[in-house]
C-alpha cells in the first residue's frame with residue numbers, strides 16, 4: 001500500500017498547563033459534525049460543534065475558551081446544526097426539548113433546544129445546561145495535519161498523560177506506544193506508563209519491511225475518537241480495531257487509506273489501528289523449542305489487551321470491540337478467532353478478503369507446523385545469514401542487522417502452530433468448535449474479482465499456459481469449458497486473463513471464505529446472524545494496482561477518472577476507501593455520481609455492524625443524522641439478510657454495488673454448498689480442511705479441495721456455474737505477482 005509521508009504543519013507539543021483535558025475542563029468532549037465525507041468541500045463542512053456536559057453558562061463559555069473556541073452562535077451562519085441536535089435526541093442522551101447553551105445575544109443569555117428553537121428566557125441565567133462550542137479545528141488530509149498546541153488535548157490513560165489533537169472530524173491520538181521495543185524473536189510485553197507526559201501527535205515508526213524504512217521499535221497504535229469522557233464519563237462507543245494487510249511482510253496502521261477520522265466521525269465509533277511485527281522479525285520459528293514464531297500475532301493480542309485496558313479513556317467500550325482486517329489482516333482476524341490467547345477479548349469480527357488455498361493463499365488459513373516452517377523457510381534464512389552452524393542460531397540471528405531480513409532469499413511470514421497462540425492447524429468450525437466463538441458476531445466477504453490483483457496477467461492466448469503459469473490446476477479448468485468459458489471479447493489475452501482471474505478468486509478466496517461462512521452457520525459456531533458480502537463496485541488503490549489497468553474502471557470521454565458502470569475487475573483492496581470513507585481525503589476523485597453515496601453506504605453498514613452486529617443501519621439514526629443517501633439505498637435494495645441455516649433463497653450473499661444492491665442473486669452459498677453438493681443435515685459436523693469427502697458424515701472438507709470436487713459437471717446448475725468454480729493445485733507456496741495489498 002502506498003504510504004506518503006505527512007507534512008506535519010507543526011509538531012511541537014507544548015506540554016504545558018494550557019493543554020486542555022476532559023478532566024481539567026470537567027466535561028466530556030464530543031465532536032459532532034454533519035459529515036458527508038466530502039471534507040472541506042462539503043456544504044456542511046462548517047457544521048461542527050463541540051458538545052459539553054451540563055454546566056452553568058459562565059462555565060460553558062470558559063470551557064469553550066479553553067478549547068480555543070467560543071459558544072456556538074446562529075449569527076456565525078454555519079450550515080445547519082439540526083442533524084446534530086436530532087442525533088442527540090435520537091440517542092436518548094437528552095430529550096427533544098433539552099436546551100443547550102449557545103452564545104449570548106447583546107442583551108441576554110441564549111440557549112437552543114433540540115428542535116432548533118432559540119430562547120433567551122429570563123430564567124436562563126440560573127440554568128445548568130449542556131453547551132455547544134464552535135469547532136474550528138481544520139480538516140486534516142493525506143498530506144497535512146495541524147497539530148499546533150491550539151488543537152491539542154490531553155487524556156490520562158495507562159498511567160501517562162497522552163497529548164493528541166483534534167481536527168475537524170475527530171480527536172486523533174497517533175503513535176501511542178502499546179509495547180516497549182521487544183527483544184528480537186520474543187513476545188512483546190505490555191507498555192505501562194510511568195506518569196509521563198507523552199506526545200501522540202505524530203505516527204510511530206512502522207515495522208521493518210522491504211522497500212521503505214522501519215524500526216524494530218514499532219509497536220504503536222493510533223486512536224481516532226469523536227468523544228473523550230471526563231472522569232470515566234457515562235457513555236461508551238463501540239470500538240473498531242483495524243489490522244492492516246500486506247502479506248505479513250508489509251503495511252502499517254499509519255497508512256492514510258485507513259485513516260480513522262471519517263469512520264469515527266460519521267460512524268460514531270472509536271477506531272484503533274495497530275502496527276505489528278512483520279516478515280521474519282515477526283514470524284520466524286526455529287526448532288530449538290524456544291523460538292516458536294507468531295510474534296506478530298502475539299503483538300496483535302498485546303495491542304488488543306491495551307485496548308481492553310485503556311480504551312475507556314478514549315470513550316470506547318471494551319466489551320464492544322469489533323476486530324476487522326483485510327487480506328493478511330483478515331487472516332489475522334481468523335487466527336484471533338482460533339487463538340486461545342484472544343478468547344473472549346472481542347465481540348465481533350469482520351475478515352475482509354481472507355485468503356486460503358490455491359498454493360499462494362494456503363498458509364493464510366492453514367497454519368504451518370514449526371517443523372515445516374523450519375525446513376521451508378528458517379533453514380534457508382539460517383544459510384543466507386551464515387547462522388546455520390553457529391553455536392547459538394538465535395543469537396547469531398539477533399546479531400544480523402534488522403534491515404537485512406527483508407532482503408534475504410526467504411522470509412518467514414507464516415503463522416505457525418506454536419501450541420500457545422495457535423493450537424490447531426485450522427480455525428475449528430465443526431459442531432464441536434469452541435463454545436466461546438458462539439458469542440462472536442461475524443460479517444465477512446470478498447471482492448468479486450479479488451484474484452484479479454493476486455494473479456499475474458500473462459500475455460498469452462493459451463489458457464493452459466496462463467493457468468499453469470499462475471499455479472492452478474489446468475486439467476480442471478481446461479476440462480470444464482462450461483464452467484470456465486472463455487469470453488469472446490476483442491482482446492484475446494484479456495479473455496484468457498478473465499478466466500484466470502476467476503479461477504484465482506474462487507481458489508484463493510471464495511472457496512475458503514464461503515466454506516467458513518457455511519460451516520459457521522451450519523454448526524452454530526458464531527453468534528446468530530452472520531452476514532456475507534461480495535463487492536461489485538471497487539476503487540482500486542492507485543498505490544497498489546497490479547495488472548493495471550484491469551482493476552480500474554475504464555476511462556471514457558464522459559468519465560475521465562473511470563466509469564464504474566462499465567465492466568472491470570473488482571480486485572483485492574478495492575473496497576478500502578469505501579469502508580474508511582477516504583477517497584477525497586486521499587486526494588482522489590469521485591469518478592461518478594455514485595461513488596460518494598456508495599462510500600457513505602459502505603461506511604454506514606460497517607459501523608452499523610460495530611454498533612449493533614447488524615450491517616443494516618437503523619433508519620431512525622440515518623434520519624436523525626440526515627444520511628439521506630443511505631436511506632434511499634436501503635429503501636431501494638431492501639434489508640441485507642443474514643445467512644441462515646436451511647433457507648434456500650433467503651438473502652445470502654449481499655452484492656455491494658451501486659446503483660441498486662438488490663440481493664436477488666444472493667442465494668448461492670446455499671445452492672452451492674448445500675443444495676447442489678452437500679447432502680448434509682443441520683447437525684452434521686463440518687471441519688474445514690480435513691478430507692475431501694463431501695458426502696459421508698461427519699462431513700469434513702477443505703475449501704481448497706472442496707472446489708475441484710464441486711466442479712464436477714453433474715453437480716452444477718448452469719445458472720450457478722459462474723459461482724461454483726475452483727481449481728487447486730497442491731504445491732509449494734509461491735509468491736504470485738506483486739506483493740499483496
Ligand SMILES: *[C@@H]1O[C@H](CO)[C@@H](O)[C@H](O)[C@H]1NC(C)=O
Nearest residue numbers: 015016017018161195196197
Ligand atoms: C506534565 O505536564 C504538566 C503540565 O505542564 C506538568 O505539571 C507536569 O509536571 C508534567 N509531568 C511530567 C512527569 O513531566
Ligand SMILES: *[C@@H]1O[C@H](CO)[C@@H](O)[C@H](O)[C@H]1NC(C)=O
Nearest residue numbers: 046073074075076077078079
Ligand atoms: C451572517 O449572515 C448575515 C446576513 O447575511 C450577515 O449580516 C452576517 O455578517 C453574517 N455573519 C458572518 C459571521 O458571516
Ligand SMILES: *[C@@H]1O[C@H](CO)[C@@H](O)[C@H](O)[C@H]1NC(C)=O
Nearest residue numbers: 383384385386387400404408
Ligand atoms: C557468509 O559467509 C560467506 C563466506 O564466508 C560470505 O561470503 C558471506 O558474505 C556471508 N554472508 C553473510 C550474510 O554474512
Ligand SMILES: *[C@@H]1O[C@H](CO)[C@@H](O)[C@H](O)[C@H]1NC(C)=O
Nearest residue numbers: 462463464465466468469474
Ligand atoms: C498451450 O500451453 C500449454 C502449456 O503451457 C502447452 O503444452 C501447449 O502446447 C500450448 N498450446 C499451444 C497451442 O501453444
Ligand SMILES: *[C@@H]1O[C@H](CO)[C@@H](O)[C@H](O)[C@H]1NC(C)=O
Nearest residue numbers: 490491492493494548549550
Ligand atoms: C488487452 O488488455 C490488456 C489489459 O488492459 C492490455 O495490456 C493489452 O494491451 C490489450 N491488448 C490489446 C491487443 O488491446
Ligand SMILES: *[C@@H]1O[C@H](CO)[C@@H](O)[C@H](O)[C@H]1NC(C)=O
Nearest residue numbers: 536564565566567568657665
Ligand atoms: C457488476 O458491475 C458491473 C459494472 O461494473 C455490471 O455490469 C454488472 O451487471 C454487475 N453485476 C451484477 C451481478 O449486478
Ligand SMILES: *[C@@H]1O[C@H](CO)[C@@H](O)[C@H](O)[C@H]1NC(C)=O
Nearest residue numbers: 485486487498567568569570
Ligand atoms: C469475464 O467474462 C465474463 C463472461 O464469461 C463476463 O460476464 C465478465 O463481465 C468478464 N469480466 C470482466 C471483468 O470483464
Ligand SMILES: *[C@@H]1O[C@H](CO)[C@@H](O)[C@H](O)[C@H]1NC(C)=O
Nearest residue numbers: 140141142143144585586587
Ligand atoms: C491538504 O490540506 C492542505 C492544507 O489545507 C491543502 O493545501 C492541500 O491541498 C490538501 N491536500 C489534499 C490532497 O486535499
Ligand SMILES: *[C@@H]1O[C@H](CO)[C@@H](O)[C@H](O)[C@H]1NC(C)=O
Nearest residue numbers: 034044080082083626628629
Ligand atoms: C440533508 O441532506 C440533504 C441532501 O443530502 C441536504 O440537501 C439538506 O440540506 C440536509 N439537511 C440538513 C439540515 O443539513
Ligand SMILES: *[C@@H]1O[C@H](CO)[C@@H](O)[C@H](O)[C@H]1NC(C)=O
Nearest residue numbers: 636637638659660661662663
Ligand atoms: C436494479 O436495477 C435494475 C436495472 O437497472 C432494475 O431492473 C431493478 O429493478 C433494480 N432493482 C431494484 C431493487 O431497484
Ligand SMILES: *[C@@H]1O[C@H](CO)[C@@H](O)[C@H](O)[C@H]1NC(C)=O
Nearest residue numbers: 473474475476708728729730
Ligand atoms: C487436478 O485436478 C484433477 C481433477 O480433479 C486431479 O485428478 C489432479 O490430480 C489435479 N492435479 C493436481 C496437480 O493437483
